[in-house]
Amino acid sequence: MLQEAPQPGCRTGSESVHQSAPADNRNEATGLARFATQLREMLGAIVRAEDDRTLAQRTAFIAFFIRASSAALALVSQILLARWLGSHEYGIFAFAFVTLVLVGGLIPLGFPTAGQRFIAEYTEAGRPDLTRGYVFGSRLFVVGVGTLVAVVGAAGLWLFSERIGGDYVLPLYLVLVCLPVYALMEVQDGIARNYSWIDLALALPYLVRPLSILAIVGGTILVTGHADAVTAGYALIAAVWITGMAQLILLDIRLGRRLPKGRRSYAWKGWTVTALPIFLVESFYMLLTNTDVLVVSLYMGPADVGVYYAAVKVLALVSFVPFAVTAASAHKYAEYNTAGDVARLQSFVRDTVRWTFWPALLASLAILVAGKPLLWLFGPDFSAGYPLLFILVIGLMARAMVGPVDRVLNMLGQQNACAIVYAGAFALNLALNFTLIPRFGLSGAAWATSTALIVESILLFFVAKSRLGLHVFVLDSRR
Template sequence: MRFSTATTAERLLPERLAMRARPLLDRIDAVLFSPDERGEAGRMSVIAFAIRIVSAVIAFASQVMLARWMGSFEYGIFVLVWMTMVIGGNVACLGFHTSVIRFIPEYREKGMLAELRGVLVASRIFVFLASSAFAAIGALGVVLLSGSIESYYVVPFVLGFVCLPMIALSDLLQGVSRANSWAVLALSPTYLVRPVLILVLMGVALALGHGADARTALIVAIAATYLTTIWQYAGIARRTRQTLAAGPRTLNVRAWVAVSLPIFLVESFFFLLTNADVLMVGFFMEPEDVAVYFATVKTLALVHFVYFAVKTGAAQRYAAYTHGDTAKLAAFARDTVSWTFWPSLLMAIVVLALGEVMLKLFGPGFDVGYPLLFPLVVGVVARASVGPAESLLTMTGNQNACAVVYAVTLVLNIALSVALIPAFGLWGAAIATAAAMIFEAAALTFTAWRRLGIVMTIFHAGGSRPR
């Protein structure tokens, strides 16, 4: 569904910011998009890109401060638990946080307002109940297996599971916002507000005399996550009331689940794949090693943000073109590869040049992770060279094939980690991750070509635009 450019900015930004941002967004639209392609998806990418730039800086700065406050041991415990909860929250959505990006534009375009109301309500209830069950089972499992877990992990993991339902609900709300092109409301709670709030609350806790340890950090993270998710929920509810009149609801649970479950597999494999290296380091090595490796990976977030920004704006556009002009879908898909690769390559060069200095900011000993950046950057650039190919597959109904790619890649990553980490330590984790990302890029490109006839690679990007 297309919205007029006269109202797009107001839909994406708070009114005051929209007025100031309009001239800049119009100029960027003119550079990046042909006249018939300008609109909400283009602006979604631009705003997402801007938010990702700011969020990468905030995330890096906040992690530096947390590492300095807690020290490598406690910081390593915190990041392992937090990463596990972020993965768990995403998995606990059972694919609904991504499937709504398909359903909402489709229902709006076809005038299926009863189905639209139904999926908005049902998805929230479903995700909250499922994630609460995940959290309860996880916390119970930690307590029952406490004798087999290192003692310093038990309480932090139990605290982490308290946070999991709100992380899952926030992921779903982000999907709803993305489907409506409410870019700021989609990304700012998770990528701007929450990390800043964690940092501020941690500073307050330390000033009040609480310990600079993982337990304190997780309690702070719980508070920040609940506050930002509730605020996000209220904002989406207000926007929904303004754009969707009250009325009857139709529940197509079977159809929604049929689409969501394959996406659940794709997203689960993707999140596990993205974070498997940190989890495997935590399994084989000490918290101090987790801290060093995570700091190295966090430095790479300055490269990753390009990929995620383009993916955020492109997913809805892929879904829209699926029901329309396939030639435009192919041209747009090739363009997203260029938008992903070249900025990622530039940021990779910057990170390699400044990486050692950046790692030293985390504290003494963290700079030993600098050499690991080189193999990891190769993997990240390889992934960027195919653009958001997995979003293209998912949004065009090829989520099953995408799930197979990620499953095979995840198995490869874990197998390489098991083989290399005990022998080579952090170098083994970095090499395993880079190899898995290269395989993932090649497999996604091949799958997109076989399924859609679209070559998602920088070597074939930038095809002619449809006029």
């Protein structure tokens, strides 16, 4: 059959396909090149930090990197400690360490977080005298409180040592030695964040300190062939004091370059009135996130405490995401609020919520996939904690959906309402722990914590919406 010749200017089907393919390839290449250019420009802007948003992104990225590295380091160190000490001794050390984190985190009485608000406000108002007063006075104050708590705690241990399990007494004495410097580092962390010195705020406590503990315990094993919870306690003392003094010296050097010497002014009444509600918020948060371990130790043995603590430590890898965002953003909320820049504040809050949730979601999914092998690394017995990860992650995701809402409330003068919410969440968590752990064991502790976090997140969302008019939720259609 004869085929009809194509008319001039017309293309056959095969010609059209073959000629359109290069065009598609060119379009695809152009799209990739455009994406690469945009990505390069975005990363360049973050590196240069030409405005507050990109500075916050760069600070958050550095904090994220340090916190992610520290989380990986902490996981490795906890695995090695569990292997070296055994589940029984590891459970004792875990209890002592949680006690240090809990008490040491409360001793500063809210001054680290309040400092992120006050220093930002004083800088905006041009009051370096108040800044100098806060930097000096807050550090001296927490060291004094830490020393007092350590002395009172030692007396309490001496009086009630018979009622405390014999295995726990000496490690708890060792923890008391750490308290003044541990509290000092908490305040210095808050001061350093105001100047975006995130390396100084985080590297020593989250990288150098765990490495020091690991090196000391490992060295002891190499020399003596043995280590226990007491050995780890002595290592903890050395690590806390070395990193604390190093941070003190480095912070003073940097402050000398940024903050000129001059008269100090003190506003103790205003500082205290603001800091105490924040202290209540942080107290209830610390209790909320550590009560489960403490209550488990009341009902179950050290080995069970070790299994539960290992599961918590594995899932703690997710916590570096909100930690990094908060480190970069808290003082900016106060700065924009003081300047009356509502639009900028609302936009920045939306950004920080998104920066919190989506990376936290990806990290959680990755941990759920790899959780069992990670727990097995602690020892064969620790794999029993794998089902706990699925329960605990529910609460973490609920909390990530509202981002750093607690810091938003604290920086914008709503610390009292935030404290009430945290008090309610802690009371609920405590009641659920005492109710569920005797019946369901470790799963009961996990459900108690997750339920309390869900309730807390819902209440914080409504407080931010009703008190500040801020829609602090990851799904915000009003963009």
